[in-house]
Amino acid sequence: MTAEDSLxxxxxxxxxxxFQVTGVLTRIGGExxxxxxxxxVLGILRDRRPRVTDLAAYLxxxxxxxxxxxxxxxxxxxxxxxxxxxxxxxxxVFLTPAGQELxxxxxxxxxxxxxxxxxxxxxxxxxxxxxxxxxxxxxxxGR
Numbered sequence: 001m002t003a004e005d006s007l008x009x010x011x012x013x014x015x016x017x018x019f020q021v022t023g024v025l026t027r028i029g030g031e032x033x034x035x036x037x038x039x040x041v042l043g044i045l046r047d048r049r050p051r052v053t054d055l056a057a058y059l060x061x062x063x064x065x066x067x068x069x070x071x072x073x074x075x076x077x078x079x080x081x082x083x084x085x086x087x088x089x090x091x092x093v094f095l096t097p098a099g100q101e102l103x104x105x106x107x108x109x110x111x112x113x114x115x116x117x118x119x120x121x122x123x124x125x126x127x128x129x130x131x132x133x134x135x136x137x138x139x140x141x142g143r
Contacts, residue, residue: 024113028106037061041069042078042095042103049094051084078102 001009022036029039040059044050050058056066070093073079078099084090095103118126 020117021114024110028109028113031109032102032106038069038073039106041073042099042106045079045093045095045099046103046107049092051090052081052093053090055093073099 025039026036029036034042037059041055044055044058052066052070053063056063059066061069070079070081074081076098077096079093080096081091081093084092121129
């Protein structure tokens with residue numbers, strides 16, 4: 001196999017894995033009246049309290065689109081906004097207790113859906129895959 005063939009096979013495998021995971025997330029989101037983007041927002045917020053502008057940039061959305069997503073989630077009681085404690089001009093977004101509960105429940109559903117595929121790997125293979133994916137998922141590119 002040439003280097004180009006190997007790269008093509010890797011890209012194909014990554015795309016197919018993405019389709020499988022996206023399918024699971026889309027289904028679970030739909031069952032909970034959430035779009036894939038709303039599901040992503042909840043996942044991001046489960047362990048941080050970013051500024052609205054940072055969240056929009058991370059998701060690749062403009063600020064007005066992000067504000068609309070947050071508005072809808074606020075009406076459902078899932079998210080809230082508050083001034084950043086270190087910069088009164090900035091606004092943070094965070095999960096409410098109801099949002100935390102939903103996010104925990106979604107995490108259980110997502111794990112339940114993905115574990116059967118991951119169970120096909122031996123423990124060492126899982127660790128190896130995690131190590132291989134880490135530089136791809138690092139926003140700094142490993143710098």
